Amino acid sequence: KQWYQRRVAITAGVGKITLVATGDGRIIVGTLKGFDQTVNLVLDDAHERVFSDSQGVEQVPLGLYLIRGDNVACVGEVDQDIDNNLGLAMIKADPLPPIVH
16 A cells, blocks of 8 residues: 555656655756656656755756666655745755765
8 A cells, every 4th residue: 555655646746847865865856757666767857956065056967867766765846936936056055965774
């Protein structure tokens, strides 16, 4: 039942702008194109948001991008209205540290 609930939640996000936080501390944003039972994710028009404590957020284009399910820490739909008004160039923050097991 738990897998089914997660599958329904991810299925609702297909075709929408999605943010993925990875286990190694990266933030990837793109249009969710698909996924499988191990939560491998396919994002189109993807870019990585690189955070720095000395300058604004850099957005590195990645294009079509596959994220392995074992490296997915968090997945969420992006509210484009809020995202467009964030002013990423002005945000300064330390990068996320990788997950330690």
